[in-house]
Amino acid sequence: MLRFTHPRARPTLALAVSFVLVSSVLLSSAAVRPTAAATQDLNTSGVVCTTSPGPNPTFTLTTRAGYINLPDGTTAYMWGFSEGTNPFQHPGPVLCVNEGDTVTVILRNSFTTSSPKSAPAVSLIFPGQENVTADGVPSQPQLVGGALTSLAQAAQPGDGTVTYSFVASKPGTFLYESGGGQKTSGTPSLYSSPQVQVRMGLFGTLIVRPSMGANYAYDRADSQFNASTEFLALLSEIDPYLNAAVLKGTKAFNMNNYHPRYWLINGRGFPDSIADNFATWLPSQPYGSLATIHPLNTTAAPSDPAYNPLPSITRYLSVGTEDYPFHPHGNNGKVIGRDGAPLAGPGGQDMSFDKFSVNIGPGQTWDVLFSWRDNEDYSEANPIPVSEPNLQNLTVGMFYGGSPYLGVQEPMPPGISTLNECGEFYIIAHNHALYQITSWGVNMTGPITYTRVDPPLPNNCP
Numbered sequence: 001m002l003r004f005t006h007p008r009a010r011p012t013l014a015l016a017v018s019f020v021l022v023s024s025v026l027l028s029s030a031a032v033r034p035t036a037a038a039t040q041d042l043n044t045s046g047v048v049c050t051t052s053p054g055p056n057p058t059f060t061l062t063t064r065a066g067y068i069n070l071p072d073g074t075t076a077y078m079w080g081f082s083e084g085t086n087p088f089q090h091p092g093p094v095l096c097v098n099e100g101d102t103v104t105v106i107l108r109n110s111f112t113t114s115s116p117k118s119a120p121a122v123s124l125i126f127p128g129q130e131n132v133t134a135d136g137v138p139s140q141p142q143l144v145g146g147a148l149t150s151l152a153q154a155a156q157p158g159d160g161t162v163t164y165s166f167v168a169s170k171p172g173t174f175l176y177e178s179g180g181g182q183k184t185s186g187t188p189s190l191y192s193s194p195q196v197q198v199r200m201g202l203f204g205t206l207i208v209r210p211s212m213g214a215n216y217a218y219d220r221a222d223s224q225f226n227a228s229t230e231f232l233a234l235l236s237e238i239d240p241y242l243n244a245a246v247l248k249g250t251k252a253f254n255m256n257n258y259h260p261r262y263w264l265i266n267g268r269g270f271p272d273s274i275a276d277n278f279a280t281w282l283p284s285q286p287y288g289s290l291a292t293i294h295p296l297n298t299t300a301a302p303s304d305p306a307y308n309p310l311p312s313i314t315r316y317l318s319v320g321t322e323d324y325p326f327h328p329h330g331n332n333g334k335v336i337g338r339d340g341a342p343l344a345g346p347g348g349q350d351m352s353f354d355k356f357s358v359n360i361g362p363g364q365t366w367d368v369l370f371s372w373r374d375n376e377d378y379s380e381a382n383p384i385p386v387s388e389p390n391l392q393n394l395t396v397g398m399f400y401g402g403s404p405y406l407g408v409q410e411p412m413p414p415g416i417s418t419l420n421e422c423g424e425f426y427i428i429a430h431n432h433a434l435y436q437i438t439s440w441g442v443n444m445t446g447p448i449t450y451t452r453v454d455p456p457l458p459n460n461c462p
């Protein structure tokens with residue numbers, strides 16, 4: 001049965017008939033307006049943006065419950081946000097909007113009062129955005145009897161909705177995450193808390209692209225990057241005892257005992273982290289983090305395919321409870337932004353700085369430009385000025401191509417196989433709190449990925 005109970009959703013009969021024909025499913029919850037379709041990129045590496053036509057992009061974030069795969073062969077029960085009617089995914093979609101857009105996010109709480117057992121009310125907060133409204137009034141902390149119940153107006157289980165809106169006035173990298181929520185009929189519980197809801201996976205990334213264009217991080221010429229090499233590193237953690245308690249609906253979990261055993265990058269642990277976006281064996285973890293780039297080249301003619309004058313960018317974010325000192329090996333990055341603000345002086349002076357390890361604190365975001373330069377131009381025609389050790393005397397990794405020269409593959413010693421595809425280099429990038437690169441004790445897993453340097457274009461790399 002169709003009922004139009006929301007004052008804004010009371011169309012004429014003729015309109016109602018066409019709604020029935022076109023989108024009766026959408027109207028099953030009367031308060032939800034049909035939204036402009038949001039679409040997700042399908043690129044196999046790099047940031048996967050979910051976009052909606054501007055200048056008034058509209059997204060529906062629906063709460064879901066599901067499972068993710070972890071590197072030690074176990075799974076974790078999680079909550080998450082999915083766009084529209086999409087199935088559970090972790091982490092939430094990467095929402096990409098443009099500076100000046102009026103962004104609408106409809107939070108739809110598809111949890112029911114019985115499933116999952118601990119189904120909470122959920123709200124959304126947008127750290128770094130100003131003048132956020134919730135159902136047309138200022139979004140603000142909610143109090144019941146003087147006690148804080150959530151950081152914003154909350155959507156009740158059973159398809160309750162709250163429509164948040166704000167003008168994306170500043171470019172940069174931002175989080176969106178749950179602000180918690182108390183059920184109308186309930187009393188505050190473990191599951192009301194944003195601390196628990198965020199730990200359970202109710203978070204995602206918001207990228208605001210500057211007016212200067214999608215290949216800039218900010219409205220500054222020196223924030224330009226190669227648009228085809230834009231990467232995300234959303235860092236998080238899991239205490240499986242909390243997730244198990246939530247799955248069982250146990251309210252006795254004591255957050256004072258919270259202690260993460262898993263740490264993830266874009267919702268995956270190494271080695272899954274370096275698999276392509278949308279890897280088939282990770283159906284609910286769509287986002288990889290392998291950063292494939294080409295050598296920086298500012299001297300070739302612009303018509304030369306090897307010409308590659310712009311750096312790459314990684315947008316780091318943390319939803320964890322502790323510092324994540326993340327660093328790519330091999331080269332410093334250039335930190336150009338923090339928490340959605342360019343590193344600039346009062347007169348616009350360039351305050352960016354080079355850094356080897358970037359320490360991503362809880363709730364922070366960092367924007368870091370990086371590149372790889374073939375400084376000495378070593379090749380078989382310009383060999384390194386020392387004699388190469390005999391390969392049989394070396395221990396080589398599974399990514400080594402048999403040659404120290406970029407773009408060259410040589411036979412590997414008998415019995416040693418390689419995953420190298422075209423003489424590319426792999427440079428590890430990992431969280432340097434070494435206790436965090438485990439999965440409940442399985443060493444060298446977790447928040448680890450690689451920078452993959454492919455030979456200059458054109459190349460025969462897959």
Ligand SMILES: [Cu+2]
Nearest residue numbers: 327329430432
């Ligand atoms: Cu290291």
